[in-house]
Amino acid sequence: MKDSCTPTFTLSIDWEDFGQILCRDYCSLITQPLKTIDRQTNIILDTLSETNQKATFFILGMLAQYRPDLVMKIASQGHEIAMHGQHHVNMRRLSRKEAHKDLSDSYNLITDIIGAPIHGYRAPYFSIDESNLYVLEILSEMGLIYDSSIFPMKLRRYGIANFNTSDMLYELPNGRSLVELPLTVIDWKQKKIPVAGGGYMRLLPKFYLDRVFRDLSKRQQNVMLYMHPYEFDTEYINCSENYPPGTSYSKTRTFIANMRWNLFRNSIRPKINALLQSYNFITCLKKAENVKKHTHSPTVLGCPQ
Numbered sequence: 670m671k672d673s674c675t676p677t678f679t680l681s682i683d684w685e686d687f688g689q690i691l692c693r694d695y696c697s698l699i700t701q702p703l704k705t706i707d708r709q710t711n712i713i714l715d716t717l718s719e720t721n722q723k724a725t726f727f728i729l730g731m732l733a734q735y736r737p738d739l740v741m742k743i744a745s746q747g748h749e750i751a752m753h754g755q756h757h758v759n760m761r762r763l764s765r766k767e768a769h770k771d772l773s774d775s776y777n778l779i780t781d782i783i784g785a786p787i788h789g790y791r792a793p794y795f796s797i798d799e800s801n802l803y804v805l806e807i808l809s810e811m812g813l814i815y816d817s818s819i820f821p822m823k824l825r826r827y828g829i830a831n832f833n834t835s836d837m838l839y840e841l842p843n844g845r846s847l848v849e850l851p852l853t854v855i856d857w858k859q860k861k862i863p864v865a866g867g868g869y870m871r872l873l874p875k876f877y878l879d880r881v882f883r884d885l886s887k888r889q890q891n892v893m894l895y896m897h898p899y900e901f902d903t904e905y906i907n908c909s910e911n912y913p914p915g916t917s918y919s920k921t922r923t924f925i926a927n928m929r930w931n932l933f934r935n936s937i938r939p940k941i942n943a944l945l946q947s948y949n950f951i952t953c954l955k956k957a958e959n960v961k962k963h964t965h966s967p968t969v970l971g972c973p974q
Contacts, residue, residue: 677885677886677889677890677891677892677956678882678886678892678894678944678948678949678950678951679724679725679850679891679892679893679894679950679951679952679953679956680717680722680724680725680894680896680941680944680945680950681724681725681726681727681791681817681866681893681894681895681896681953682713682724682725682726682727682895682896682897682898683727683729683753683791683895683896683897684710684726684727684728684729684732684743684753684897684898685729685732685753685757685897685898686702686703686705686706686729686732686898686899686911687897687898687899687906687908687930688700688702688703688705688906688908688910688911689701689702689703689731689732689911690757691908691911691923691926692908692911692912692913692916693731693756693757695912695918695919695922695923696912696913696916696917696918698913698916699731699756700911700912700913701735702732702735702736702911703910703911705899705902705904705906706732706736706739706898707739708902708904709898709899709901709902710739710742710743710898712898712901712902712938713898713901714742714743714746714748716901716938716941716942716945717746717748717945718746720942720945720946722945722950723747723748723749723950723951723952724748724749724950724952725748725749725751725789725952725953725954726743726748726749726750726751727751727752727753727789727790727791727817728740728743728750728751728752728753728775728779729753729754729755729757729775729793730752730753730754730755730756730774730775730778730779731755731756731757733778733779733782734778737782740779740782740783741782741783744783744785748952749788749789749952749953749954750779750783750785750787751787751788751789751790751791751953751954752772752775752776752779752787752789752790752791753775753790753791753792753793754771754772754775754790754792754793755771755772755774755775755778756771757793758771758793759793759794759796760792760793760794760796760797760801760804761796761798761800761801763801765803765807768801768803768804768807769807772790772804772807772808772811773811776811786812787813788813788814788815788954788957789813789814789815789816789817789850789953789954789957790808790813790815790816790817790818791816791817791818791895792804792816792818794826794827795818795819795820795826795827795828795852796818796827797816797818797819798819798827798828798829799829802970802971803842803971804816804818805839805841805847805849805970805971806841806842806843806845806971808847809841809843809845809846809847810843810845813847814847814848814954814957814958814961815847815848815849815850815953815954815956815957815960816847816848816849816850817849817850817851817852817893817953819832819849819851819852820832820851820852820854820863821833821834821851821852821854821861822854822861822863824863832851833849833851833966833968834851834853834854834890834891835851835890835891835964836848836849836850836851836891836956836957836960836964837849837960837964837965837966837968838960838961838964838965838966839966839968839969839970840966840967840968840969840970841969841970841971842969842970842971846965847970848957848960848961849970850891850893850953850956850957850960851891851893852865852866852893852895853865853885853890853891853892853893853894855881855884855885864878864881865892865893865894865895866893866894866895866896867895867896867897867900868932870894870896870900870937870940870941871900871932871933871934871936871937872932872933875936875939875940875943878940879943882944882947882948886948891956892948893953894941894944896937896941899930899934900934900937901937901938901941902934903934903935903938905931906927906930906931907927908923908926908927908930909923909927
């Protein structure tokens with residue numbers, strides 16, 4: 670039975686191809702994605718259809734340019750299409766001008782594919798922190814309604830310490846406003862613990878996650894789950910299959926990547942299925958629209974110039 674309470678759960682999919690990104694990182698080449706993205710996308714869509722739930726897909730531009738048919742398939746089933754940037758680069762490494770180009774290229778590509786505007790964004794690697802909050806201003810100037818890039822705790826590679834864990838509408842230095850939908854963390858023994866996606870979802874046991882999400886639901890706390898297509902795939906993934914013949918690459922680095930990304934993937938589908946069957950889910954856009962109606966933080970995100 671799904672809870673009768675106001676829905677606060679959202680499943681977001683960072684729609685990207687594992688092998689394509691690693692080939693870009695390890696070989697400095699952007700290649701066509703493998704056909705495994707078909708299987709992985711279909712698994713997600715079938716899972717959502719079977720549970721009568723909708724999700725938000727943050728579409729990566731360099732994958733969409735090769736597989737616009739899959740983007741259209743996702744949209745045709747009523748799921749929200751949002752953007753994940755064009756080339757899956759760490760936004761902290763880009764200048765404001767470069768960030769604007771990446772976002773604009775992604776927006777134009779995806780809206781051309783689906784023939785409709787998009788309203789939300791998630792930065793690759795959750796790479797929005799105190800150093801580049803101007804990205805939120807760029808998003809607002811493009812007409813987007815929300816962002817979902819901020820981890821509300823400081824981790825080694827990303828996050829903002831002590832950031833508000835609640836969904837909130839914020840004012841920006843450019844005079845516009847934007848809804849931020851942060852990733853879900855929990856308080857445990859006076860520390861914040863990430864629980865709601867990716868490797869955390871793979872590593873944490875199902876009984877523990879069941880208890881965590883049951884408690885979050887009772888407290889009406891926002892829950893933002895984030896997953897990737899490969900995590901739904903139970904077949905072994907070898908990222909080197911994406912490397913063009915004759916490509917020079919580190920076999921040790923590739924072995925470590927394969928070991929890391931195949932770890933505990935078989936546990937994902939039962940965990941996600943249980944959540945989809947137990948709670949009401951809404952898209953990021955619907956959540957952001959609700960937030961705009963009911964919240965408004967006096968905090969200005971960023972520094973006026």
